[in-house]
Structures are given as C-alpha cells and as structure tokens.
Amino acid sequence: MGGNRIVVYKEPGVVAVEDHDMPTLEVPAEVAEAMGMTRKADHAVILRCVSTNICGSDQHMVRGRTTAPPGQTLGHEITGEVVEKGSDVQFVDVGDICSVPFNIACGRCRNCREGQTGVCLNVNPARAGSAYGYVDMGGWEGGQAEYVMVPFADFNLLRFPDREQALEKILDLTMLSDIFPTGYHGAYTAGVTTGSTVYVAGAGPVGLAAAHSAQLLGAAVVIVGDLNADRLTQARSFGCETVDISQDATLEDQIAQVLGTNEVDCAVDAVGFEATGHGAGGGEAPAAVLNSVMGVTRAGGRLGIPGLYVTGDPGAADPDAKEGTLKVRLGLGWAKSHSFTTGQCPVLRYNRNLMMSILYDKARIAEAVNATVIPLDDAPRGYQEFDRGAARKYVLDPHGMVPRAA
Template sequence: MGGNKIVVYKEPGVVSVEDHDPPKLEVPADVAKAKGLTQKAPHGVILRNVATNICGSDQHMVRGRTTAPPGQTLGHEIMGEIIEKGDDVQFLEVGDICSVPFNIACGRCRNCKEGQTGVCLNVNPARAGSAYGYVDMGGWEGGQAQYVMVPFADFNLLKIPDREQALEKVLDLTMLSDIFPTGYHGAYTAGVTTGSTVYVAGAGPVGLAAAYSAQLLGAAAVIVGDRNADRLAQARSFGCETVDITEDASLEDQIAEILGIPEVDSAVDAVGFEASAPGKNAGEAPATVLNSIMSITRAGGKLGIPGLYVTGDPGAPDEDAKTGTLKVRLGLGWAKSHSFTTGQCPVMKYNRQLMMSILHDKAHIADAVNATVIPLDDAPRGYEEFDRGAARKYVLDPNGMIPKAS
C-alpha cells in the first residue's frame, strides 16, 4: 500500500481528489482522548475499497449546506477487501470482502447492545452517532478513497460469504452500506406491509431505494413524488406510480387520481431539509415534505423519515431553519395519531437480510437506482452531475476492481 487517493470537500460546489497518507490502525485522536480509548486500534482493519458511492448526504456538505470545514474528507458508503487486520480481529481474514455500515459503532455501549448502532455512544465526542467522512461525526476519514480504516471490525463488518459472488454482484452489494438499508428502514418504520399503499417523497437514490423496498415488503401501490422528470421516469422503470409536484394539481388530488382516495396508509420522507415547496417556481421550504406527508397519510398511519435533517445549516432560508428549527404542523400529526421514526438508519438491523436477498436474486437494487460506475478520479464530475439532478447512483471504482468483476 502506497499513498491513498481520497475525495475532499474544498468549498461550496468544489471537491477534489487528493493524495493522503495511507490509513493506519488508529482511531482519531479526538475520539480517543474524549472517550478514553487507546488510539491504537487492534480491533480494526484496513480495506482496499472495491466500491464506494456518492450519497445525497455528501451532496449537502458539498453544496455548503452544513458546517463542514474545507478539507473535510468524504464518503461513507463503502465495500472493500481486507488487506490488513489488527491483532484483536478474531473472525475476519485478509482477503475477505465486506460491506461497511456507514454507522461507526463500538458494539459495546448500551445503544449498540440494544441494536441502535446509529447512535453509538463511544465513537464521537460531539454527540451520539458517527459515520465515515462526515461533518460533526467524530473526525473519521472518508471512504471515497482507495483505502479506509474500519474500527471494531468484528462487530461492524458484514462479510460477503463468497468472493466470486461478491464481485459478480458488486453493484447491488455496494448499496448495503447505506441506501438500501436506509430506504428499507424508511419503508419498514412507515409500516409498509402486504397490500398497503405508500407515498415516497423524493426520487433520489434513497427515495428509489425506499420505493423498491416498499415493493419487497408487499405494498399494493407505491407512489413516488418529485420535481425531476428523469428521476420520476426511473421510479416508473420498476413499477412505481409517480406524481410531479411541480404540477398545479395538489398532491392529494394526484394521489386520488391513482388510488381513488386522497390518502395513503404510509409515507416516507426521502428528501430532508433541502426541500422545495410544490409548484414550478417554488422556493425552498424545509418543512414542506414533513407537512405534506402528514396531510396525505391516513389517521393512524406511520411516517418513516430517513431524509436528512441537520442542526446547522448556514444556507437555510430563515434564521430558525439554520439551527434545524422547522415549522412542522405537529398538531396535525398528533390529531391523526401518526407515528414518526427519524434518525440514522441502524444499518446492521437490515443489511444481512438484504444481502441474502441480493445473493439469491430476490433484490436488484442497482437497477432500481440506476447504478453508474465512474473512476475515483472522476468524483468531481459525479458530484456535479448528481447536483444537477442526474437520475443515477454514482459508484466510484477506486482500485479498478469493478471492471474486473464484470
């Protein structure tokens, strides 16, 4: 292992691919000091990344809509091959290909033991919960890189059982690190089940993953709403109904055209805080999706909210929204007895089952999200095209392993 090419946020709208030192079996110094950990990480492994993806959450940082500082390394969707392991890694071997949950978790705190790996208490000095390459998430180096260090590897990593199959199905399996479990989590926590009707707000990769997951869960009708025609076409490509929120007709009326009634059993917010109000030339309205899904979800229904909301947004349209304070119609949700589920998806709750669905040809998530492979050096182009609304999920190939697989 020589150096390590890695994607870095420079300023709003600008990323670059830079040469860094290779990762070591060490936790970030701030984490070690604040949490009383040894900086040496015999529990960790070094991965040669097979695939690593651009996520909409990364795009929020790159747009300048978080407090991410220049120099922030990027990337939390990772699938890689173990090339080095610490002395305390007992159940994994060099050469294993593994999916990396974007949640960094110790496996030892109360939350991890209760399955809440998205809010681990021991890996981030600032708050509960951590991730690779993300602002305020503990200073862990990003995974849009040739190599990455994964701590507490026996707990965190999901080994793909067969190497040949792992490489053959790499485009599906790389989605296990985040968007497939996150979309599934959104649909599952919204109560989607056999015969139910569901509305998914947002046809980006997470929204498409949520819609696909709703189908896996047995939904009778999955309706996806967005303002991007190409992304709506992608949703229709695997059997979803769609609504265009730029049209004059209300969301309720468009749903009634499809279902005969203006409401659904469940709804998923896969948009988050950079939401736009309905209409062709509508401006930003951070709470609009939350309010709309309460409006169109039946009394007693559930709302899954995997879309990202932040506590610091310097580009927000008003002062309250800059601290994540939104004008949500909680009274409406209360009156309709809605249940809400928010926060980071606890990836390990779902990733093994979803892996088995992929390996046994029951799930083809890469097709649903239009997975598109580009070299690591082309990451800036991927970010630019994704920001312009490309109906693609960009998969970076840091070490030239994806073409060999296919």
C-alpha cells in the same frame, strides 16, 4: 508519505481527489482523548476500497449546507477487501470482501447492545452517532478513497460468504453500506406490509431504494413524488406510480388520480431539509415534505423519515432553519395519531437479510437506483452531475475492480 487518494471537500461546489497518507490502525485523536480509549486500534482493519458511492448526504456538505470545513474528507458508503487486520480481529481475514455500515459503532455501549448502532455512544465526542467522512461525526476519515480504516471490525463488517459471487453482484452489494438499508428502514418503520399503499417523497437514490423496499415488503401500490422528470422516469422503470410536485395540481389530487382516494396507508420522507414547496412557484421550504406526508397519510398511519435533517445549515433561508427549527404542523400529525421514526438508519439491523435478498436474486437495487460506475478520479464530475439532478447512483471504482465484475 502519501499512497491513499481520497475525495476532499474544498469549498461550496468543489471537491478534489487528493493524495493523503495511508490509513493506520489508529482511532482519531479527538475520539481517543474524549472517550478514554487508546489510539492503537487492534480491533480495526484496513480495507482496499472495492467500491464507494456518492451519497445525497455528501451533497449537502458539498453545497455548503452544513458546517463542514474545507479539507473535510468524504465518503461513508464503502465496500472493501481486507488487506490488514489488527491483532484483536478474530472473525474476518485478509482477502475477505465486506460491506461497511456507514454508522461507526463500538458494539459495546448500551445503544449498540440494544441494536441502535446509528447512535453509538463511544465513537463521537460531539453527539451520539458517527460516520466515515462526515462533519461533526468524530473526525473519522472518509471512504471515497483507495483505502480506509474500519474500527471494531468484528462487530461492524458484514463479510460476504463467497468472494466470486460478491464480485459478480458488487453493484447491488455496494448499496448495503447505506442507501438500501436506509430506504428499507424508511419503508419498514412506516409500517409497509402486504397490500399497503405507500407514498415516497423524493426520487433520489434513497427514495428509489425506499420504493423498491416497499415493493419487497409487499406494498400494493408505491407512489413516488419528485419534481425531476428523469428521476420520476427511473421510478416508473421498476413499477412505481409517480406524481410531479412541480405541477399546480395538489399532491392529494394527484394521489387520488392513482388510488381513487387522496390518502395513503403510510409515507416515507426521503428528501430531508433541502425540500421544495409544491407547485410551479415552489421555492425551498425545509418543512414542506414533512407537512405534505402528514397531509396524505391516513389517520393512524406511520411515517418513516430517513431524509436528513440537520442542526446547522448556514445556507438556510431563515434564522430558525439555520439551527434546524422548522415550521412543522405537529398539530396535524397529533390529530391524525401519526407515528414518526427519524434518525440514522441502524444499518446492522437490516444489512444481512438484504444481502441474502441480493444474493438470491430477490432484490435488484442497482437497477432501481440506476447504478453508474465511474473511476475515483472522476468523482468531481460525479458530484457535479448528481447535483444537477442526474437520475443515477454514482459508484466510484478506485481500483478497477467493478467493471471487471460487472
């Protein structure tokens, strides 16, 4: 049948754009069977993908650093136009343009009712929490595609109030599916407020989103650390201070050069398990960032940890790290009375307010992350350039709608 081009993981370092069947209003068989729900999804919609982004979390799979099998479809950052809806969808209509939280949530379970949509109990037989196009997340098809099915649409979708306004600001609004709320979640749970001094580890798109979010929350100084010179330049482009962790000068000393003290009020880990140790000879060290943010955060401070940590990493350097057991200095965090927030961002907690900040020109997230539009067929190139450290957030444009809007 065909009719839906979609990005697929083939082997470590290789993705391809393949022709798959069009999505239907059905949930994956493994979810329906395990969770006792019908496959027929009258609660779902089919979206024509207006924009869909490449994420650092996708890169972990593509590098072979997860248990993702060949053939895994990719893509959880989705903005789309409703082209078909089930009979039970009441509050979104064909033609509406909507942001799709990367968390798939039923809206009915205890966790969803408590606002913890990142750990929905009904959409993934393997564990709490699910996402489109991701390993161990329930088998939901990815959204780096021309079309995608979104379940429980009335609950999950954020409808943009005006179509033309949405298309004009689509490069900013496309970030609402993941990295803007995720970065904001990191800064918010770290306790960033008016006058805070903040350290953000990582100048990839989520780190840059966290830095921009810290500014929105009123931080006095935001310091971003990375070893990629181009990404540090991007952080400085919107007013951040930077530190280069590839230098032999300690992180504490570099922070002291900025602040006059070697501690910050709060910190965000936007790196995750593929972390690198400090200094010119620093190799991969999965607990390095967690330990460094504890080291530079004041006693009584808080740490936001939106960076991804996994329970299965075939490429890890040691057996413990292969199952997510890391050498974290918990005693240091305990001694300093730190508070930690980890896990998937519950996107629905933040996305509407961040949408309003975009629509009324209070947030310029596309500029902060250097949004770069490419056609869907160029996804393999985007993955390669992103993996080499390009200081860009790649936005895939399956239907040629984004350049016209931009």
